[in-house]
Amino acid sequence: MTAAALSHLTSSVSELRELSVRTRRLILETVHTAGAGHIGGPLSVTDILVNLYFNRLHIDPDAPHAADRDRCILSKGHSSIALYTVLALRGYLRVEELATFDAIDSRLQGHPDMTALPGLDMSTGSLGQGLSPGLGMALGARLGDRDFRTWVILGDGEIQEGQIWEAAFVAGRYRLNNLTAILDYNRLPQFGWPDSSGFTRDIPIGDPGAKFAAFGWNIVETDGHDHEALTNAFDRAEQHTQGPTIVIAHTIKGKGVSFMENDFNWHATPPNSDQLAMAVAELQGSLT
Amino acid sequence: MRGVSPHLATDARSFGVREAWGEHLVALANKYPELVVLDGDLANSTKADIFAAAHPGRFLEMGIAEQNMLGVAAGLATTGYVPWISTFAAFVAKRALDQIRVVIAQPSLNVKMCGAYSGILTSKTGKTHQSVQDIAIFRAMPHVVTIVPADAIELQAAMTAMMEDDRPTYLRVTRDASPVIFDSGYTFEFGKALLLRQGSDVGIVSTGVQTTRALDAAALLEEQGVSASVLHAPTLKPLDTEAICELAAATGAIVTAEDHSIIGGLGSAVAETLSERIPTRMKRVGWQDTYGESGPNDSLLEKYGLTARHVSEAVLDLLAETTGARGNRR
């Protein structure tokens, strides 16, 4: 890995995979310790965040407010612990501080608070709100003739919010090619829509790509857990010059822990000690 | 007791408030390159169109999508711009409320939220467009400075001060021309109320364009031998609680006057202050917990109890009650 002020790291696929496993493990341990926090969504978005922070964003942990840094907004703010963990591994805070997650006076609030922790580019937590500030940042870059890029990570349950579609049409109108949205497309929100059987869950909004495309967005589909594919997808987003891009990252809620995968009951349930041990064993095993 | 403001206009004339807003944005933009305007498809109503013509590159149309507009403003604020919002008070305060709470107020981002067509005088548009809860909403929201100017001069002075201040701010703007109260030497101070008239029997505390009618009420009262002070509070948050307590101590009877609901607005703010520090009998003139309707301005003010006469009658009622109360105690 190489690092320099406001440059991006380049990490090999195997380094990224290792970082993903470390991140997932820390997420599980932290939520277990805190006795609160989300699990399914953070495990789902882990690879996206690791790939951005260790292979893409032009940032400097020592200058978290640098004017020309790339911006990253976790609009699905309930996955905060995934972002805090990646920020810790990237050097914005000490890994030990993760243990303060959700505690009183902690900089690691349940949902990202930009006034609490340097490195957070926007406060989020009320779903549907992150794309608009991202649009504002991208507009700011254009108005000021600055070449930073803004990335906004959305949940597929979150995009049921009307504000997302307000932002989608406005970003399309302004043809903001310095704005990329990433959809964490794990097909499960918190409780979800019962399908006709009443027992399994239906996706919140079908064919999101077609809907964003209708507002003038470039659509890139990718496996959201394969680092080579993610890198490739983010390259394609950056290469598109005609307007904003949405990377539709096909993901699995609870990814990496088989008994948590695709089960909405793990949306925000802290694992107990036994479950934690099983989960960590499975994650470590996946590296060999 | 503080003295009467030295910056009262000497000639009686009316001045367009929304035009003053649009024109002053242009003047401020000439001085501050970071000023941009975001519009929710209402520029020709709010008079942001004056700005759009002068600074087209810094006028950002956002369409009829207020939630997004306020979020975009937050993002722009993080990149060093100072966004001014052009939409109606009814919509900025309610349609985009959660957005304001989470991405503007909580992180204290420097967004200037202007609510045009505030109060009940909204050109016959009726209850959907009348905004009589906006002060209550912003006053209850930590970090948001809330300004309610009395006339075009004070509006422009407040706008000038707002550009030298980096707090999120709600600025209440009215649609129609209204009488000018201040002279051009007036400078705005955040959180400072101004004594506009000195009297000894009762204190009228007013805000916004209702200050005009408070002054008229004081003149009516003088004809009836009642001497009224008028204290104008252009900043609802932070409120000049010292000035209000001084007035209560000096007069012993307080009437509030506002073009806003008496629940949560100036009347509530004054009552909260006085009941904790110097309990004083009060009456609150304003919107009486109801929804409005369309109609000519004069008819609306009359029907919903906001004229100078309503203020003066509230004063007389209060004085009768407090005198009676004193009589009972004897």
Ligand SMILES: Cc1ncc(C[n+]2csc(CCOP(=O)(O)OP(=O)(O)O)c2C)c(N)n1
């Ligand atoms: C406006 C709003 N409504 C409801 C919630 C509660 N909530 C938190 S997470 C969530 C589900 C989100 O689903 P999705 O966006 O798909 O995220 P993921 O499945 O990746 O966790 C809900 C309903 C919220 N935070 N904000």
